[in-house]
Amino acid sequence: MTLQDLLSKLQEIQARLVLNLPKRLRPYFDALDLSARGLLVLGPRGVGKTTLALSRSKGMLYIPADNPLVAPFKLWDICEAAFGAGYDGVIVDEVHYAREWAVHLKALYDAFPGKRIWATDSSSASLESGVSDLSRRFVQIRVPLLSFREFIALKHDRLFPVIDPFNPDIPSVQGVINAINPLAAFGEYLRQGLRPFFLEGHYAERLKNVLDKMVFSDVPFWTPQISENHLRLMQAIVGHLAMSPIPVISVESLTREWGVGKVKLYDLIEVMMRICLIRVIERKGAASKLHLRGAKLFFYDPSTYYVLNGNTANVREAFVACSLEEAGRSVFAADDERICDFVVDGVTLEVGGKSKLGKAADFVVRDGLDVPLPGVIPMWLLGMMY
Structure with missing residues (x-):
């Protein structure tokens, strides 16, 4: 040719x-x-x-x-x-x-x-x-993952203004609530709406194809001396994140079980971060290199938990971390979880369900709540930042 x-x-x-x-x-x-x-x-x-x-x-x-x-x-x-x-x-x-x-x-x-x-x-x-x-x-x-605001625009052909969840414009919030059921739409968004190919249908199959391409195409491309054992290890990490109720991994047990050194394990995890397969939220003040002690690990895309039929216990925290980081905010894991879950630009956040209390956090982010309250942010509102 x-x-x-x-x-x-x-x-x-x-x-x-x-x-x-x-x-x-x-x-x-x-x-x-x-x-x-x-x-x-x-x-x-x-x-x-x-x-x-x-x-x-x-x-x-x-x-x-x-x-x-x-x-x-x-x-x-x-x-x-x-x-x-x-x-x-x-x-x-x-x-x-x-x-x-x-x-x-x-x-x-x-x-x-x-x-x-x-x-x-x-x-x-x-x-x-x-x-x-x-x-x-x-x-x-x-180009970030699809925001809830964009999902509404593509799904319902309604484009609402950007809303700051920490200081929401109440008329804008009311406009969303009057036009759609934000809780129902948000549930659909979390399950199958963080990438625009949801419009083409078969979201789970499409996202699984994306995940496979990340592991079997992107990772070997960026990681020298990759072996079949390393690929199986990464699949094991994916399986662990999908099923574990606690978003952490044990470096020591993984190195023992899979026969890899800590340096190689950290290299694989770092590549998984760079290709946007996983999201690592470290504690503030952690070393410049990847530091997993006290860090929280989530799937980069929260809908992955649903697509893999995994344990959805971590979806709330995964979404909070996702929405804030994709909007350009600095997010850190809390040093003391008795106080809060995350620290975002100096503001402390606790994450949970509709009746979740804020511990000692500045704000509590509640799933299942439609309207903002003093010191309380409805989780769906975090999806309106861009």
């Missing part, structure tokens, strides 16, 4: 994908500044990075780097041919699949000053493997 043949194939692929874009796009997209000539769009698998790129692809050629048709060609050669064919820019999707992608992006950015060069990637590990050389040229944009 020649470069011209490849361009023709890519044009066909892009045309089909654009024709099949969803009618309603994530409201989060409208808040993004896409004016930079060089963009690196990051985020977990399945959050809509490709949809975002294709919806803004006018005058640009879409290049799926994970497509086997693309693999035989150098990224430079494809992009140079696209520019020669009159394209204003290129979008390289899943850029880490391209050989020496960071070198090529930097060279293309410098050699074609009038062209736009965008790339997407589903792993924050790319930041450490190549982005350091691109930081002065490429603006990084992160």
Whole structure:
């Protein structure tokens, strides 16, 4: 296949994908500044990075780097041919699949000053493997998991204003309650609504496919000297998080049971974090390296507990950590759980059901509550921050 043949194939692929874009796009997209000539769009698998790129692809050629048709060609050669064919820019999707992608992006950015060069990637590990050389040229944009506010917009075609759960605008809260049943919608969102592909149906099967690709494709890509035993160990960690009523793991027992050293175990867990499979909430003041003592481990996406038919006891805390971190807040595990569960930007939070007491926390976050009370935040309100 020649470069011209490849361009023709890519044009066909892009045309089909654009024709099949969803009618309603994530409201989060409208808040993004896409004016930079060089963009690196990051985020977990399945959050809509490709949809975002294709919806803004006018005058640009879409290049799926994970497509086997693309693999035989150098990224430079494809992009140079696209520019020669009159394209204003290129979008390289899943850029880490391209050989020496960071070198090529930097060279293309410098050699074609009038062209736009965008790339997407589903792993924050790319930041450490190549982005350091691109930081002065490429603006990084992160696409988070779907918020409850966005789920409502896509599901019910009602876009409500952003609400600060710590200081809620009461008329805005009342507007949501009057328009929909927030508790029923929130329950559906937690079970099958944190990624926009819920609109296509078969959410559980789609998310399981995402999880499998993370473990069997993404992890080996970023972890040197991976073995079958390491993959089974990561599956064991996933199984433990799914079924355990307490969101912690024992480093000592895992190293003994699986015959791996602590250094390798920590390396595997860190990669699982970077590919957005798990979320580790450490205590404030922990060492700069990953520190699991006193930390809480959750699935990155709270709906994973339901999809894997796991123990849903940790869904509440998993969602609180998820919603706050995805909104850009700093979240830490409490040093003393007799006081609270989390510390968020200096504010202490306790998490529980409708009758949960706040211990000594500044706020208690209650599931099953529809309206805010003094010192009490309805859990669904945390999903309205973006």
